[in-house]
Amino acid sequence: MHRSFVLALNDRPGSFLAQERLFAAHGLDIKRVSYNKVIDVHTLFIEAEGEEEALDAAEAELRERRVLAGQRLWGRVVLLEFELPDAEGALTPFLELCERYGFSLTYLNARAKDYHVGAALDALVSEPELPGAEIVRAGLYVEDPARLQVFLDEVQRICPCRQLPFGREGYLIDNTLFYEPFAKDISKICGFTEAQAKRVMVNANRLIQVLETTSADPFKPFDYMRQFAERIERYRGDGYAEAVRTTRFTAPGGAQCALIEPPCGSDTWILFGDEGLLFVDTGFAVYRDELAREIEALCPGWKPGEGTVLLSHGDADHSGAINLFAHALASEHVIENYARQREGRPDWRERDPRGLAYSRLANLFSRYEPPAAELFESLGKRPEGADEPIARCVDADGDPVTLDFAPFSFEVYEGKGGHVKGETVLIDRTQHLCVSGDILINIHGETRPQSEFNRLAPFLLTRVDAVPDLARAERKYLIRLLGPGVWQILGGHGAVLTRQS
Numbered sequence: 001m002h003r004s005f006v007l008a009l010n011d012r013p014g015s016f017l018a019q020e021r022l023f024a025a026h027g028l029d030i031k032r033v034s035y036n037k038v039i040d041v042h043t044l045f046i047e048a049e050g051e052e053e054a055l056d057a058a059e060a061e062l063r064e065r066r067v068l069a070g071q072r073l074w075g076r077v078v079l080l081e082f083e084l085p086d087a088e089g090a091l092t093p094f095l096e097l098c099e100r101y102g103f104s105l106t107y108l109n110a111r112a113k114d115y116h117v118g119a120a121l122d123a124l125v126s127e128p129e130l131p132g133a134e135i136v137r138a139g140l141y142v143e144d145p146a147r148l149q150v151f152l153d154e155v156q157r158i159c160p161c162r163q164l165p166f167g168r169e170g171y172l173i174d175n176t177l178f179y180e181p182f183a184k185d186i187s188k189i190c191g192f193t194e195a196q197a198k199r200v201m202v203n204a205n206r207l208i209q210v211l212e213t214t215s216a217d218p219f220k221p222f223d224y225m226r227q228f229a230e231r232i233e234r235y236r237g238d239g240y241a242e243a244v245r246t247t248r249f250t251a252p253g254g255a256q257c258a259l260i261e262p263p264c265g266s267d268t269w270i271l272f273g274d275e276g277l278l279f280v281d282t283g284f285a286v287y288r289d290e291l292a293r294e295i296e297a298l299c300p301g302w303k304p305g306e307g308t309v310l311l312s313h314g315d316a317d318h319s320g321a322i323n324l325f326a327h328a329l330a331s332e333h334v335i336e337n338y339a340r341q342r343e344g345r346p347d348w349r350e351r352d353p354r355g356l357a358y359s360r361l362a363n364l365f366s367r368y369e370p371p372a373a374e375l376f377e378s379l380g381k382r383p384e385g386a387d388e389p390i391a392r393c394v395d396a397d398g399d400p401v402t403l404d405f406a407p408f409s410f411e412v413y414e415g416k417g418g419h420v421k422g423e424t425v426l427i428d429r430t431q432h433l434c435v436s437g438d439i440l441i442n443i444h445g446e447t448r449p450q451s452e453f454n455r456l457a458p459f460l461l462t463r464v465d466a467v468p469d470l471a472r473a474e475r476k477y478l479i480r481l482l483g484p485g486v487w488q489i490l491g492g493h494g495a496v497l498t499r500q501s
Contacts, residue, residue: 001050001051001055002047003059004047004198005068006044008068009044019067022058023046026055026057027051028048028054030046031047031049043069045201047202069180069201077140078148079137079163081135081136082136082161083160085134091134094136094138094155103140107138107139108139109136179205182200183200186225189226189229196364199364203361203364204222204357206356206357207222207357207361210353210357228365231449232264232284235449236287240262240290241290243262243263244260244290245259245260245495246260246294246298251433252432253430253433254431255272255407256272257269257433257490258299259490259495260283260295261447261495262287262290263450263453264317264450265287266282266312266318266493267281267493267494269435270298271405271408273406275406276307278307278310279309279310280310280435281437282318282322283321284316284320284321285320285366285369288320291324304324305325306326307326307327308325308329309327310328310329310435312423312425312435312436313419313437314347314349315349316366316368318438323371327375329376330376330377331422331424332422333381336422338370338373341370349420349466352466379403380393380394380396380401381394388416388477389478390416390425390477390478391413392413393412408428409430410428410435411429412424412426413481417467417470418467418468419437419439419465420438423438423474427481429483432487434487434490436478436490437492439471439475439478440479441491441493442491442494445494445495445496446495450493454493483501484501485501486498487500
């Protein structure tokens with residue numbers, strides 16, 4: 001099995017070697033290591049593989065050595081910006097204050113105001129400007145936050161000064177000390193435990209390792225990650241009730257349907273059958289109770305733990321609240337996705353390194369847990385070797401799969417993995433309904449909260465679709481597959497999309 005360790009080591013020769021020898025002594029294989037340094041603190045991220053007993057023994061020995069990150073008092077880095085007269089010795093009083101308070105400089109940049117570095121920097125400068133001013137930015141390592149405000153009050157007596165929002169200039173701040181404040185901020189927003197905060201740190205480090213080679217500013221996505229967490233929390237309880245949109249509508253063939261559009265996460269569609277209800281997708285786990293209240297209002301007599309839900313694909317924003325229902329339908333590949341999660345293996349989204357860290361963090365923020373295997377009934381799977389972007393699912397005998405739920409009768413299809421492996425499409429040619437998941441969504445029909453939240457995803461995931469070119473091909477193929485007539489398309493996000501061809 002795998003386990004992640006976060007160590008805080010002192011700045012002395014052999015610190016890393018000593019820990020590596022400990023893992024080797026317990027017969028553990030180090031699968032990933034990340035080693036950063038700032039001031040006199042080293043942060044060591046280790047992911048090791050081995051028997052559970054060996055992992056437990058190694059962790060116990062690390063605890064005895066008092067090198068686990070949670071056993072050390074961490075400081076934080078703050079970024080300040082101020083103006084000084086462009087004169088000899090103007091910076092000296094500030095440096096003397098830093099020395100008196102024991103704040104170490106991690107970054108310093110001072111230059112004359114007329115040294116032009118772009119309008120964006122000019123816009124950050126406090127008003128009013130001093131004649132012949134010098135712009136100064138300083139990063140300070142602060143171990144005692146209580147002393148920071150007193151220090152800032154003294155700086156204000158020297159010159160106008162302000163603390164920049166954390167992350168605005170993230171690339172200026174040591175990434176070692178970046179993880180701890182980020183994890184603390186997120187934990188405060190989400191009410192996380194110490195164990196959950198550790199998982200935030202581990203996956204923040206994992207994400208940085210990817211972004212260092214794929215992003216001009218690898219720290220910027222963490223601003224969006226913080227917004228992601230804040231929005232999820234903002235819309236809990238009464239916030240959800242104020243922002244959700246519910247709609248009843250009639251399919252072209254006469255069947256009755258309803259739609260629940262939450263402020264964050266996937267739509268939930270309700271199909272009113274002759275003998276019960278069929279739900280499509282569930283949104284985030286964190287909104288389970290809020291979703292239940294909306295369903296109860298739309299479907300008198302329904303209670304949590306009743307009904308059947310169909311999952312269009314395995315992303316957490318579509319399947320988090322699956323335990324609201326007694327029974328689930330999904331393609332074989334979606335069912336395998338959840339088996340991978342339960343076993344601790346990367347799921348279909350996480351096989352891409354860019355998706356793994358984002359997925360793990362999003363799952364933490366949304367309180368996602370993999371659904372139990374016994375919930376599921378298979379809808380078959382895409383035939384092996386099928387070339388079409390979207391192919392008809394077949395059962396174990398090789399026969400085409402149809403989902404009958406009178407008055408609905410859906411042909412069941414599976415995409416080739418443009419958005420994510422296992423993406424499922426339902427087509428009812430009598431009702432002229434198409435359940436399209438995230439293959440085809442109504443971007444222009446989203447509520448404002450939905451739109452604002454969904455705009456965060458590309459910045460966090462690098463790309464929403466696993467294979468963008470294939471995703472575009474699937475969208476075009478699906479339109480051809482529907483054929484002529486007036487169709488209602490029930491996508492993963494946004495209102496009903498009506499299309500006439």
